[in-house]
Each structure stands twice: as C-alpha cells, then as structure tokens.
Amino acid sequence: MLELQCAEDLLALGRATGKTLPALVVEYESELSGQPAAEIYETMHHRLQIMKESVEQGLDDPGALAHLAKGYGLKMKMAADEGRLVGGQQLQRITMYALAVAQHNASLGRIAACPTAGSCGVLPAALLCIAEDRGADDGALVDALLTAAGIGTVSAMQGPISGAEGGCQAECGVASAMAAGAVVELAGGSAEAVFDAASLALQNLLGLVCDPVAGLVEIPCITRNACAAGNAVMAADMVRAGIPAVIPFDETVRAMKQIGRAMPESLRETSKGGLAASSTAKRIHRRMQREHQLEEE
Amino acid sequence: MSQIGIFDIVGPVMVGPSSSHTAGAVRLGYAGRQILGEPVRRADIHLHGSFAATYWGHRTDIALLAGLLGMAMDDAAIPGAKKLCCDHGLAYQFHRADLGDVHPNSVRLQLQGESSHADVQGASVGGGRAAIHRLDGFAIQCDGTYATLISRHKDEPGVISEITRVLGEMNINIAFMEVSRRRRGLDAMLVAQTDDPLNSRVIQWVTGLRGVRQVWCLPRF
Numbered sequence: 001m002l003e004l005q006c007a008e009d010l011l012a013l014g015r016a017t018g019k020t021l022p023a024l025v026v027e028y029e030s031e032l033s034g035q036p037a038a039e040i041y042e043t044m045h046h047r048l049q050i051m052k053e054s055v056e057q058g059l060d061d062p063g064a065l066a067h068l069a070k071g072y073g074l075k076m077k078m079a080a081d082e083g084r085l086v087g088g089q090q091l092q093r094i095t096m097y098a099l100a101v102a103q104h105n106a107s108l109g110r111i112a113a114c115p116t117a118g119s120c121g122v123l124p125a126a127l128l129c130i131a132e133d134r135g136a137d138d139g140a141l142v143d144a145l146l147t148a149a150g151i152g153t154v155s156a157m158q159g160p161i162s163g164a165e166g167g168c169q170a171e172c173g174v175a176s177a178m179a180a181g182a183v184v185e186l187a188g189g190s191a192e193a194v195f196d197a198a199s200l201a202l203q204n205l206l207g208l209v210c211d212p213v214a215g216l217v218e219i220p221c222i223t224r225n226a227c228a229a230g231n232a233v234m235a236a237d238m239v240r241a242g243i244p245a246v247i248p249f250d251e252t253v254r255a256m257k258q259i260g261r262a263m264p265e266s267l268r269e270t271s272k273g274g275l276a277a278s279s280t281a282k283r284i285h286r287r288m289q290r291e292h293q294l295e296e297e
Numbered sequence: 298m299s300q301i302g303i304f305d306i307v308g309p310v311m312v313g314p315s316s317s318h319t320a321g322a323v324r325l326g327y328a329g330r331q332i333l334g335e336p337v338r339r340a341d342i343h344l345h346g347s348f349a350a351t352y353w354g355h356r357t358d359i360a361l362l363a364g365l366l367g368m369a370m371d372d373a374a375i376p377g378a379k380k381l382c383c384d385h386g387l388a389y390q391f392h393r394a395d396l397g398d399v400h401p402n403s404v405r406l407q408l409q410g411e412s413s414h415a416d417v418q419g420a421s422v423g424g425g426r427a428a429i430h431r432l433d434g435f436a437i438q439c440d441g442t443y444a445t446l447i448s449r450h451k452d453e454p455g456v457i458s459e460i461t462r463v464l465g466e467m468n469i470n471i472a473f474m475e476v477s478r479r480r481r482g483l484d485a486m487l488v489a490q491t492d493d494p495l496n497s498r499v500i501q502w503v504t505g506l507r508g509v510r511q512v513w514c515l516p517r518f
Contacts, residue, residue, distance in 0.1 A: 003300065004300075004301075025303060028303070029302060029303045029304075032300050032302055033302060034492075040303075043304060044307070046310075047304070047307050047308055047310070050310050065376065067354075104313070105313030105314050106313060106314050107313070108312055108313055108314065108356075108375070108376050109312070109313060110310065110311070110312055110371060110373070111310070111311065111313055112307065112308050112309075112310050112311075113308060113309055113310075113311055113316040113320065113424060113425055114306070114307055114308070115306045115307075115316075115423075115424050116315070116316040116317065116423065116424055116425075117311060117313050117314060117315050117316035117319065117320065117425075118314070118315055118316065120313075123307075145307055146303070148307060149303035149304075149306050149307045150303070152303075152306035152307065153301050153303055153306050156301050156306060156423070156424070157301060160423065161306075161423045161424050162316075162317045162402070162421075162422070162423030162424070163317070164317060164346070164347040164401045164402050164423075165401070165423065170423075178306075178307075212351075212354070214354055215350065215351035215353065215354025215355060216314070216354040216355070217313065217314040217315050217354075217355065218314075265401070268347070268401070269317075269318075269347050269351065269401075270346075270347050270350040270351065270401075271350060271351055271354070272350065288354070289353075
C-alpha cells in the first residue's frame with residue numbers, strides 16, 4: 001500500500017520508481033478509494049473547473065452576503081482596469097484572483113476548499129495566474145493540482161490543517177506551500193524543487209495566528225489569502241533561482257505543529273486575541289451581536 | 298492514523314465561509330440525521346470550544362441545521378436552513394457547553410424524531426472532515442470514510458461473532474472494527490466500518506440476532 005506519510009518517503013519512492021509526483025498521488029488515491037485513475041483525473045478536472053468558476057464569480061461578487069468585506073475582488077479589478085495600481089501586472093492579477101475567491105467564500109459562494117475554505121483563494125490565484133502567463137493547458141493544471149494535493153496530504157498527516165488547532169499558518173501557510181509546489185510543478189521543476197518551494201513558502205508564514213475579527217472569515221482572512229498567494233510565487237522563484245529551503249518540508253511541517261501547540265487558545269480561531277481583541281474589532285463584534293439579537297427576535 | 302484522501306485536501310467543494318465551522322458542521326449534522334434514521338423533530342445542540350465562541354460568525358448554527366435537514370455541504374439551500382427548519386417542523390435550541398477534554402470544534406447533538414432519539418457527539422477536525430466520537434454515551438470512532446454498522450447489544454459470548462457472520466454471509470467486508478462496553482454482562486457496542494455499502498436488509502438481519510438491542514447503518518458522510 002502506497003502511503004503519503006511524509007515528503008521524504010514520497011521523494012524516495014519517486015527516485016526508486018522513476019514516477020512523477022502527480023502519478024504517485026493518483027496511485028495513492030486509487031489504492032485508498034478503490035477508484036480507477038481515470039476517475040481521479042476526472043474529479044480533479046472538476047475541482048479545477050470549480051476553482052475557475054469561483055475566480056470568475058468572485059470577480060463580480062459584490063459580497064452582499066458577507067458581513068464586513070464587500071466586493072474586494074471587484075474593487076481590485078476596477079482599479080486595475082483604470083490603471084490605479086502600482087504593482088506589476090502579474091502581482092495585480094494574483095492579488096485580484098485571491099481576493100475574488102476568498103470574498104466569494106465569505107459571501108456563501110461555492111468554492112473548492114484548499115486545504116480549507118478560509119484559505120481557498122491562495123492556490124487558484126497563484127496557479128491560474130502563472131498558468132495564464134505560461135499558456136499552460138488544463139492537463140498541466142490538473143497535474144499541478146495533484147502535486148498540490150500530495151503536499152497538502154503529507155502536511156495533514158504530520159500536522160494540523162485547521163486554524164482552531166494550528167492558527168492561520170495551518171491554513172494559509174499550508175495553502176501557500178501547496179501553491180508554491182504546484183507552481184514549480186507547472187514550470188517543470190523536479191519533485192525535490194516542489195517540496196523545497198513548499199517548505200520555503202510555509203517557513204515564511206510560520207507563526208501566523210488565526211484572529212478573525214468578530215469570528216468571521218473575512219478580516220484579515222481575505223487579504224491574507226492574497227499575501228499567501230504572492231508568497232507562493234516568490235517561494236517558487238527563490239527555489240528556481242537556487243536558494244535552498246535548508247529545512248526539509250517534513251521538518252517545517254513538524255515545526256508548524258509545535259508552534260500551533262504553543263499558541264494560546266486565544267490565537268486559534270476563538271476570536272479572543274490578536275486583531276480580534278483590538279478595540280475596533282470589539283466594537284464591530286458588539287455591533288454584529290446586536291444585529292444578530294435583532295435578527296433572532 | 299487513518300489515511301486522508303486527496304479530495305479532502307483539494308476540496309471539498311462547499312458553500313462558505315469555513316471548512317471546519319461550516320462544511321464540517323454540515324457533515325456532523327448530516328451524520329446525526331443518518332444515525333437517527335428518520336427526520337429530526339427536535340434538536341438540542343451543545344456547542345463546545347471554538348464552536349461555542351464563533352458559531353454565529355462562521356454560520357456553524359445554520360450549517361448544523363442544514364445537515365440535520367439532510368443537506369450536503371455544497372447545497373445552495375444551506376443559507377436558508379433556519380427557515381427550512383420552520384417549514385419542516387424541526388424545533389431547535391443551541392446551548393454553549395463544556396464537553397471536557399475534546400477537540401475544540403466539538404458538538405453534542407441530542408436528537409429526537411417521531412419514534413426514536415439519539416445522543417451524538419462529534420468534531421469537525423479540519424478541511425471539512427468530521428468524526429463521531431460518542432454515541433448514546435459510548436466512545437466510538439467513525440469518520441464517515443466508510444459505511445458504518447453500529448450495534449448495541451448484550452455483553453455476552455457469541456454476539457459479535459453472530460454479527461460478523463451475518464455480514465460475511467451478505468458479502469460485506471469489514472475494514473475496521475471496534476467493540477466496547479459499559480459494564481461486563483450488560484450493555485456493549487460494536488462499530489464496524491465496511492468496504493461495501495449497508496442496506497436495510499443488514500439492519501433487519503442484525504436486529505434479529507440474539508442479544509442485539511439496536512442497530513444503526515450509516516452511509517459514508
């Protein structure tokens with residue numbers, strides 16, 4: 001039975017068999033679920049379509065059903081169209097896509113969690129932007145998603161992937177690691193480079209706490225998605241430039257787990273600490289609670 | 298530790314905003330509905346830890362109710378679950394609770410239907426995955442990866458072998474099995490996770506066995 005316990009085993013298996021990461025991930029899922037490989041590719045194609053849809057819908061989503069964040073993707077798109085932004089064209093789109101998907105999630109839109117809903121904008125933004133610029137087809141995108149799934153699975157086997165257990169590093173951090181590896185895969189990098197990029201991306205976000213204002217997946221979650229998406233592309237390029245991750249991916253994940261354990265409960269999705277405990281956040285929270293009580297009556 | 302499927306990592310496809318507090322909560326509610334085996338008429342919902350602290354913001358309440366109504370996590374009707382509860386005659390009450398040293402995203406569902414009741418405790422363990430940890434006072438492990446047969450029976454020799462014999466005769470393979478009891482000779486529970494789906498015939502057959510008091514068959518959730 002093929003297992004995805006850790007990156008090291010997966011890399012060793014790749015070297016021993018000559019199989020690619022996407023191929024090994026498909027084999028793993030096929031053994032686990034009993035589904036033939038063709039069905040697994042088909043399901044991943046469907047996930048890709050959901051991601052593309054969530055970008056498109058998110059770019060037009062005014063955020064009517066969100067509590068605090070309204071039309072973030074839409075605002076970026078309009079500003080880009082009007083030439084009001086200072087960043088480069090690619091960075092503008094990465095930011096725009098990440099905000100669009102995360103905004104759509106906050107507005108009760110349909111998204112593909114990756115690895116969680118709170119971090120659902122990171123991978124689509126980084127991967128779809130780079131794919132557009134490189135002219136990559138859906139087949140290459142599905143392979144990149146499979147690689148991302150492999151990274152996420154070995155992360156989940158060794159550490160937390162929820163804000164309540166590990167803080168934002170376990171959500172946006174792992175999402176960024178998955179996105180960095182996916183971008184390297186799309187660019188034709190080696191399996192080692194994939195996990196180096198994943199490790200660097202996660203290292204950059206270690207310690208990030210989960211402190212959502214008023215308990216909503218909006219502030220600062222939506223803009224952090226954009227940060228983690230940009231970080232993924234930076235990590236991928238650093239590795240392609242030959243900058244080493246130094247700490248292997250598995251050890252970075254275990255460090256993330258340890259940091260999550262050391263985090264007080266107030267910084268793990270309880271909205272009792274961090275930004276959520278700021279006076280502005282408390283004011284917003286009180287206002288929302290009053291509105292909620294009115295709703296109940 | 299059990300394995301994690303790749304589509305729980307790149308996925309699930311769900312209605313936002315939170316995989317642990319919305320999608321996982323829909324799954325927990327759905328599991329509760331399946332365990333009860335009939336439409337829920339009354340639900341007392343005890344929220345623990347992070348669930349208790351942030352339920353309204355993450356719409357955990359709406360998600361649990363959607364699941365109790367039998368919805369899946371990508372159902373576009375989820376936002377309207379509270380109104381649907383009124384329409385379907387499901388009365389509910391939320392409570393803040395301390396369930397002890399359990400996962401921070403835990404909930405206890407005390408459910409009543411027309412003819413039966415169930416006391417289910419579980420947790421949303423991340424990425425939209427959910428696990429049931431207690432059923433009617435028994436500690437169990439069930440994460441919906443497999444179809445699951447649960448029997449409550451008299452603690453005496455031969456009951457378990459009879460249950461596994463019936464499953465064998467129906468060509469149902471057991472992937473994982475766990476047995477526990479409250480007191481020797483009294484109340485015992487068996488949880489069998491199976492590779493093959495379980496139908497109503499399984500419930501009939503196993504319910505008819507000597508010593509068996511109650512049987513639940515859960516689909517994958």
